[in-house]
Amino acid sequence: MPPTDPSLARRYRRLLRCYPRDWRQARTPEVVGLLLDTAPPGRTRPTARETVDLVRAGLRCRLGRPRSRTVVAWAVLASVICGLFTGALASRAAWETSRPQPDRAEAGAILAEVFPGHDLGDLDVPPALFVVYGQPLTLGNVRSVLLGDGGEYQESATGAGALGAPPVPAEQIVAVARQRLTASGWQVYDPEVSGGITCADKVCATPLAITQTDLRARRGDTVLTASISSQTNADATYLAVELHRAPPPLAAPTGALGTLLGAMVAFLVFGWASRRTEGRRGDGAAKFFFGVALVLWWLPVPLAAPQLLRHHLDEPHPAWHPLWEWLGQPVASLLFLVGAVCALLALGLAAEPRRKRSPVALVE
Structure with a gap:
């Protein structure tokens, strides 16, 4: 196949589109002819080096600095x-098409279905989809977000917790929750189990080993996150649950x-x-x-x-x-x-x- 194959010339002209229009109108025939003359017989595509050189030089020319390397x-x-x-x-901006975080009625129904028999107390319903220190973003707190506290700007969640010693073993709470979530159409992810140490008294004379299981599930646009602990302290939380929305489509x-x-x-x-x-x-x-x-x-x-x-x-x-x-x-x-x-x-x-x-x- 001769080096003047039409497909090779057409591809060279496409690469030259990286150059400004005035440059192309004045020099395209000359440059394409030179490239075809130096191409070996049988070539139908520009080499990788030619492609990079033409694109880079064309962009330099478009940026007004043909001699710059950077x-x-x-x-x-x-x-x-x-x-x-x-x-x-x-x-x-697209997040504004999301539904609000679960309200008391929706969250209460989910928690009663997944964690029956547990006193989760009052539900904490957030005031907005995204919050700063639990409050909506306003002109009053936007300054703190922009000048150091940006990490506090995050998606909110409807939460609840149960205090004291778990009424049944933590493993049983996890098993029942997974079973009920699956039966209700939730996509349940593998739980994560981690260990730790707690103290039975203030001086920690008798350290106790505990386990904590993190359970996550999703149904539609609602995400459930639960943390189940085997701790037995009366003033500590053994079950903490959060519900929030997944990103909108x-x-x-x-x-x-x-x-x-x-x-x-x-x-x-x-x-x-x-x-x-x-x-x-x-x-x-x-x-x-x-x-x-x-x-x-x-x-x-x-x-x-x-x-x-x-x-x-x-x-x-x-x-x-x-x-x-x-x-x-x-x-x-x-x-x-x-x-x-x-x-x-x-x-x-x-x-x-x-x-x-x-x-x-x-x-x-």
């Missing part, structure tokens, strides 16, 4: 993190769409700023502010994401943690805010109009 990497980092932030915000697709759109917009904005600042006096300052913003935005991700992944692998999860927690938010919201200020400063330098030279007056 501008593409910075653009990718900016696009990905901005896309993830946008996706997290979109998925949080729109959370995942909305987050994915938001991530894609956010990444595309971020790449376009980065390219605009890169072209505007190239060769200008404020180029160094713009690079500095953009670099600081990306470092601060990315810094929590390699810390939070592996930790959450290990958490998911170590124990069963009826529902995944929301996207923003994988990005270290809002725990690291202060870093995000400082990074946002730096990004705005860089964009401000890019938006500054170019200075025009004043005409030189003629002196007679």
Whole structure:
């Protein structure tokens, strides 16, 4: 097959779409002809090296810095993190389509069915789907979330607990609960059993071994988490139960769409700023502010994401943690805010109009 095979030329032209339109209109025939002349007979596809070189050079040209070796990497980092932030915000908005947390009637019926004969006391019904220190997010407490207490922003749950010594062995409570959950249509996950030590008196003269079993189940959009302990202290809890909602169906697709759109917009904005600042006096300052913003935005991700992944692998999860927690938010919201200020400063330098030279007056 000759090297001028139409399929090879067509694929080269597709790769050249990474370049700006003006560049393609002026140089596409010349570049494609050169690539075809250097291709060996029989080749129908560009090599991996050619593909990488053409894409990288095209993106450099689009970003206004054809000689830069790192501008593409910075653009990718900016696009990905901005896309993830946008996706997290979109998925949080989709959470508003979720049903409220189980009320007293719904939770009471579930607990009476799964844990009969146990006095779980008063039900604690949360005031909102997401809370901060048990309270809805308001203008009064949003400052604390953004400036250090972001870890307290989390999904709420309807909870109850039973005090004292268990009326029957803990193993029997777990077995009965699993049986009743399965019979009621719940998807029951394997329980996790851990051991510990408690004390029979204040000086702990007689330490006692106890076991704690964590049981998780899901039915529809409702998730049940129960902790059953073999402890016998009168003022301690032997059964603690929480009920909360799983992510709504729109959370995942909305987050994915938001991530894609956010990444595309971020790449376009980065390219605009890169072209505007190239060769200008404020180029160094713009690079500095953009670099600081990306470092601060990315810094929590390699810390939070592996930790959450290990958490998911170590124990069963009826529902995944929301996207923003994988990005270290809002725990690291202060870093995000400082990074946002730096990004705005860089964009401000890019938006500054170019200075025009004043005409030189003629002196007679």
